[in-house]
Each structure stands twice: as structure tokens, then as C-alpha cells.
Amino acid sequence: MALMDIRNWKISGIAAAVPRNVIENSDYSVLSALEKKLLIKTTGIERKHVAEKNQTTSDLCEVAANKLLDRLSWNREDIDLIVFVSQSPDYYLPATAIILQNKLNLSSNCLAFDVGLGCSGYVYGLSIVASMISAGHLKKALLLVGDVSSSTVSLFDKSTYPLFGDAGTATAIEFSENSSGQFNMMSDGGGFETIIIRDGGIRNKVSKESFDLKEIGEGISRRDLDLELDGLEVYSFSVSKVPPLIKVLLKETNTMPEDYHYFVMHQANRLMNETIRKKLKFTKEQSPYSLKDYGNTSSASIPLTICSELSGKVETENQKVLLCGFGVGLSWGAVTLNLDKITCLPIIEV
Numbered sequence: 040m041a042l043m044d045i046r047n048w049k050i051s052g053i054a055a056a057v058p059r060n061v062i063e064n065s066d067y068s069v070l071s072a073l074e075k076k077l078l079i080k081t082t083g084i085e086r087k088h089v090a091e092k093n094q095t096t097s098d099l100c101e102v103a104a105n106k107l108l109d110r111l112s113w114n115r116e117d118i119d120l121i122v123f124v125s126q127s128p129d130y131y132l133p134a135t136a137i138i139l140q141n142k143l144n145l146s147s148n149c150l151a152f153d154v155g156l157g158c159s160g161y162v163y164g165l166s167i168v169a170s171m172i173s174a175g176h177l178k179k180a181l182l183l184v185g186d187v188s189s190s191t192v193s194l195f196d197k198s199t200y201p202l203f204g205d206a207g208t209a210t211a212i213e214f215s216e217n218s219s220g221q222f223n224m225m226s227d228g229g230g231f232e233t234i235i236i237r238d239g240g241i242r243n244k245v246s247k248e249s250f251d252l253k254e255i256g257e258g259i260s261r262r263d264l265d266l267e268l269d270g271l272e273v274y275s276f277s278v279s280k281v282p283p284l285i286k287v288l289l290k291e292t293n294t295m296p297e298d299y300h301y302f303v304m305h306q307a308n309r310l311m312n313e314t315i316r317k318k319l320k321f322t323k324e325q326s327p328y329s330l331k332d333y334g335n336t337s338s339a340s341i342p343l344t345i346c347s348e349l350s351g352k353v354e355t356e357n358q359k360v361l362l363c364g365f366g367v368g369l370s371w372g373a374v375t376l377n378l379d380k381i382t383c384l385p386i387i388e389v
Contacts, residue, residue: 041372042291043222045169049215052382053353054107055208055343056099057088057333059388064201069194069258078201083309087204087334089189094389096127097135099207100183101142102389107209108143110382113179115144120180121151122168124160124338126367127187128153139183150177157234158305158366159224160184160338161208162374165362166222168212182210186337191236193261195252199268202308204334208342211382218379223288224372225280233272234367238263273366277311281365282318288361288373296321299375300358301349305365306330306340338364343386350383 063086065075079085090099100123108115121143123136136151145151150171156163164182171177185207192199238249245264254260261267289295296302302321304312306329316326327348329340336343341362345353352358357379365371 041222041224042287043166044219045166045173045222046219047214047216048169048172048212048220049218050210050376050378050381051213052107052111052211053208053342053345054103054384054387055206055339055346056103056387056389057204057206057343058090058094058099060089060091061086062089067201069197069200074197081308081310082202083328083330084202084334085331088206090187090205094187095129096125096185096187096207097123097129097139099205099389100185100209101139102387103207104139104143104181104183104209106384106387107211107382110384111211113211116146118145118149118179118181119177120168120171121145121149122154122164122180122182124154124156124164124182124184125186126155126157126337127190136183156368156370157186157337158307159364159368159370159372161341162222162362162364162372163224163370165220165374166224166372169220172212172214177214179211179213182212184208184210184342185339188266188337191264191266193265195260196265197258198270199266202335204336206333206336206339206343208339210342218377220374220376221288221292222372222374223284223291225284226368226370228368230272230276230369233269233276233369235267236264237267273307274311276369277307277365278314278318280371281315281363284371285319285361285363285373288375292375294375296325298359299325299361300352301360302326303341303344303360303362305363306333306335306344307366308335345378346383347386350385353378353381353383355380
């Protein structure tokens with residue numbers, strides 16, 4: 040397993056942006072009234088913010104980054120690195136991070152690249168940026184993380200459409216002596232079909248048949264360009280693999296659940312997350328949720344939850360947190376770190 044103790048870096052600020060457009064699960068016509076009640080009870084998702092037709096992940100990240108940089112009063116010429124983590128980039132090529140480097144008026148000396156990850160992407164992104172800052176002369180960086188999942192879910196698929204909301208986030212990271220984060224990360228490509236979009240890549244190029252709407256089962260119709268999710272497999276993976284990952288990290292850091300102010304998980308669904316929480320013996324008070332109003336926002340869910348639920352705490356006090364992402368890949372990871380009076384903006388609607 041990939042255990043890392045990365046030193047001399049810290050998070051200085053976090054911002055999250057969501058579309059203004061809100062869709063209520065109570066209005067979802069594919070489900071019966073009873074199914075809607077059960078869905079909201081088990082997932083915890085009452086509504087989600089959904090992007091307009093031409094609104095992209097990078098648009099949301101750009102807004103979040105601009106607001107955060109202005110609040111921090113960072114000189115944009117001082118930013119050495121920008122990493123964009125998403126599975127909904129602007130284009131097949133070029134990399135979206137390079138486009139954002141220009142849009143954010145960052146120096147051409149800035150290193151920029153994309154990382155194609157979903158649910159675990161925030162933790163993986165932190166490990167990449169932290170490693171680069173720790174290893175070299177880079178002093179300041181932007182980690183831009185998010186997804187517009189609504190563009191790849193079928194309106195006629197009750198197993199995916201009610202779950203996913205859209206968001207883009209920005210995290211400001213900088214060199215800081217005596218600050219560190221401890222990571223544990225894993226992956227299992229044997230489960231790659233558990234969460235998948237089958238067509239659109241090089242393996243299965245877009246064809247005329249890619250656009251055919253296929254009936255898979257009652258209330259589940261989708262194209263091969265739409266997200267396919269095996270809910271039972273995702274649940275089994277998450278509740279069986281995440282707790283051992285966390286337990287190893289706790290052992291390596293010589294900490295216990297009670298040593299943390301907050302345990303912020305990827306916002307998959309309430310039933311799954313509650314099962315993980317109980318297995319690890321974190322309290323309800325330690326485990327914030329943003330699911331009710333934002334749904335599953337993929338790679339953006341951890342920083343969005345911090346902005347939504349913890350901004351007052353992390354801005355005024357030093358909070359020891361454990362962050363954990365898990366899902367598509369299959370991929371999962373966790374990090375322990377301190378959020379010490381960071382800048383944390385309220386959720387921005389665009």
C-alpha cells in the first residue's frame with residue numbers, strides 16, 4: 040500500500056463553486072412517490088446543482104480559484120503549479136489545466152497538467168501537489184478539482200440521475216515548514232467496470248450506436264456514452280475496503296478516531312458513508328455531510344463539504360482532519376492533516 044509522510048506543505052485556502060440551477064429529487068418523474076421517499080432516505084440527497092448546457096467543470100473551478108486568490112491576496116506571478124483533477128475536462132486535448140493557467144492570468148513559468156480521477160481525486164491531487172512542493176523549489180500551487188457529472192448521466196436512469204450534482208473547487212497550497220500530511224492510497228483496476236462510461240475513449244470510439252438509448256431494466260435506460268454504475272458492487276467495495284485503509288493510516292500515525300475534529304468522506308450516499316463511519320467508530324458530530332443540498336459531486340465532494348459545513352471552524356481554529364475519497368477506478372485514499380485557520384469561502388453559486 041502507498042503510505043507517504045509528505046512534509047513542508049499546507050492548505051492555505053479552499054473555495055467551491057456550484058451552478059445556480061437546482062433540481063429537486065422530489066420532482067424526478069421516473070420514480071414513484073414511494074421510490075422518491077426511499078431514495079432520499081437512503082442516499083440523503085434531496086437536491087443537486089446542475090450545470091447549464093455550456094457550463095463546464097473548468098468554468099466552476101475558474102470562478103472558485105479567482106475568488107480564493109483575491110481573498111488570499113496571492114500574487115498570481117508567484118503560483119508555480121496548477122493541477123486540474125477531473126473526469127469531465129473541456130477537451131480530449133489540450134489539458135484543461137493549461138487553459139486555466141491562461142484564464143487565471145498565471146505566469147507561463149507555471150507548471151500545469153491534468154489528472155483523470157473521480158471520487159478519490161481530491162486526496163490523490165493533494166498527494167501530487169504536496170509531493171512536488173516538498174521535493175523542490177515550488178512555493179505556491181492551485182489544486183482545481185471537480186466534475187460536471189450531469190453531462191454523462193441519463194435522465195432515464197434512476198440508478199444514477201438522482202445522485203450526481205456538479206461542482207468545481209479550488210485549493211490553495213503552499214510551502215510551509217513543520218507542516219505535513221500522512222497519506223494512504225490504493226487502487227484495484229480489476230473493478231474498472233463497476234463505474235464506467237463505455238464509449239468515447241480510444242478503446243470504444245464514438246459511433247452511431249453510441250447514441251442509442253438502451254433499456255437495461257425498469258427505470259434504467261441509457262446510452263453507451265452515459266455513466267453506468269453497479270450500486271451493489273460500489274457499496275460492497277466501499278464498506279469492505281475503506282475501513283481497513285483508514286485503520287492502517289491510524290496505526291501508522293499513532294492516532295485514534297477521537298484524536299480528529301472531523302472525518303470528511305467523499306459524499307457517495309448516506310447509507311454507505313454511515314456504514315463506514317460506524318465501522319471506524321467516528322461519531323456523527325465528526326462526520327459532516329453536504330449530500331442533502333449538493334448530492335454526490337464526485338472529486339469535488341470533500342472540499343465542497345469543508346466549505347459547506349466546516350468553514351466557520353477551519354477559519355477560526357486549528358482542526359485536525361482525516362479526509363477520505365473512494366470510488367471510480369476502483370481507487371481509494373485517505374490523508375490526515377491540519378486545517379489551521381485557513382481561508383474557507385462560503386459556497387459560490389454561478
